[in-house]
Amino acid sequence: MYLPEHFDEDRPDQLHALMRAYPLGALITHCAEGVGFDANHIPFEVLAASGEHGLLQGHIARANPLVQQITDGMPVLVIFQGPQGYISPNWYPSKHQTHRQVPTWNYQVVHAHGRIRLRDEERFVRGQVARLTRAQESAAAPDRPWRMTDSSPEYISQMLAAIVGIEIEILRLVGKFKLSQNKAHADVAAAAAAVAESGHAALAQQMRDAGDGSE
Numbered sequence: 001m002y003l004p005e006h007f008d009e010d011r012p013d014q015l016h017a018l019m020r021a022y023p024l025g026a027l028i029t030h031c032a033e034g035v036g037f038d039a040n041h042i043p044f045e046v047l048a049a050s051g052e053h054g055l056l057q058g059h060i061a062r063a064n065p066l067v068q069q070i071t072d073g074m075p076v077l078v079i080f081q082g083p084q085g086y087i088s089p090n091w092y093p094s095k096h097q098t099h100r101q102v103p104t105w106n107y108q109v110v111h112a113h114g115r116i117r118l119r120d121e122e123r124f125v126r127g128q129v130a131r132l133t134r135a136q137e138s139a140a141a142p143d144r145p146w147r148m149t150d151s152s153p154e155y156i157s158q159m160l161a162a163i164v165g166i167e168i169e170i171l172r173l174v175g176k177f178k179l180s181q182n183k184a185h186a187d188v189a190a191a192a193a194a195v196a197e198s199g200h201a202a203l204a205q206q207m208r209d210a211g212d213g214s215e
Contacts, residue, residue, distance in 0.1 A: 001111060001174060006182050009175035015110045016048040018082045018175070023132075025056070025078040025112070029066065040066055042166075044078065045132050053170040056112065057119075057128050059163045067164050072117045076168060082108035083203035087180065091194040092187040101187075106178050106195075106203060113172040119165030128165055179203075179210040 009015065019025070027040045040060065047055040056078060060066055084107035095101035119125070130148055137145035148156050180188045188207055196204035 001109075001176060003174070003176055004182075007176050007178045009108075009177040010173075011175075012048070012053070012173065014177075015173045015175045016046055016054060018108055018110050019044070019046045019080045019112070022080055022082050025058075025080050027066075027116075028077040028079065029069065029074070029116075031069070038066070040064065043132060043136075044168075045128060045135070051169055053114075053173055054112075056114070056168040056170060057165065058132075059125055059128055059165050062162050062164050064164075067118065070116055070118050070166070073115045074117075076114060076116045078112040078114070078168065080110040080112070082110075083200060083206055084108070085195055085198070085200040085203045087191055088194070091191040092183065093190050094184060094187050104178075104180075106180060106207065108177045108179070108206060109175070111174040112168070112170050113174070114168040114170040116166060116168045119167050121165065122160060125160050125163055125165045129160065129163075177206070177210065179207045181210050 023043045023046070024041055025044045027042050029038050029040070030036075031038050042058045042060060044056045044058045047057065084105065087104045087106050089095045089101035089103055092101045119128075126148075133146065133148070137147075180191055183191070188210075192204045192207040195207065
C-alpha cells in the first residue's frame with residue numbers, strides 16, 4: 001500500500017479502535033490453484049491484548065472452499081475499512097483563491113498481516129459467536145438483544161455445526177488514515193463541514209480530529 005508519511009497511522013490503539021468499530025474485514029488469501037487471490041468478507045472479533053499485535057477470531061461456513069484451502073500458519077491479509085468519501089476541490093477556500101486544488105478521496109484503512117489457522121472445535125465456535133453477537137446486539141438492540149438462548153439448543157447446535165472457527169495471529173499492522181492532513185487548517189475545516197453536510201458525519205469528525213497538517 002502506498003503510504004505517504006503524513007497519512008501513516010501506526011498507533012496500535014487507533015488501529016485496533018478502527019478494526020473494532022468496522023469489524024467486517026476482507027480476508028485475502030492465495031488461491032490453492034495458484035491462479036490468483038480470493039477475498040472473503042468476515043466480521044472479526046479483535047483481541048488486542050493477545051500477542052504482540054493482537055489476534056483476530058471469526059468463523060466461516062463449513063461449505064466455504066476456504067476451509068479446505070487453509071493450512072496452519074498460512075500467511076493472510078485482512079483489510080478493514082473505516083469512514084470514506086469523495087472530497088471536492090470546491091470545498092477548499094484556497095481553491096477559489098489559487099485554483100490549485102484537485103478532487104481526492106479521504107478514507108481510513110487498516111491492513112492486518114498475519115498467520116491463519118482453523119479452530120474446528122464446538123466450544124471455540126460457540127464462544128466466538130456468542131461474544132461477537134453480544135457485541136453487535138448491544139448496539140443494534142440494547143433494550144432487547146438477541147441471545148443464543150432465544151432459540152432451542154438443538155437449533156443452535158445445528159447452526160454451529162455448519163460453521164468453522166478461524167484465528168489469525170497478527171504479525172504486522174499498517175494503517176493509512178488519509179484525512180486531508182496535508183492541507184491547511186482552513187481548507188480542512190471547510191471540507192469537513194461539507195463532508196458532514198453530505199451525510200458522512202463520521203468521516204468529517206475524523207478529519208477534524210486529525211489536525212490541520214501543513215501544505
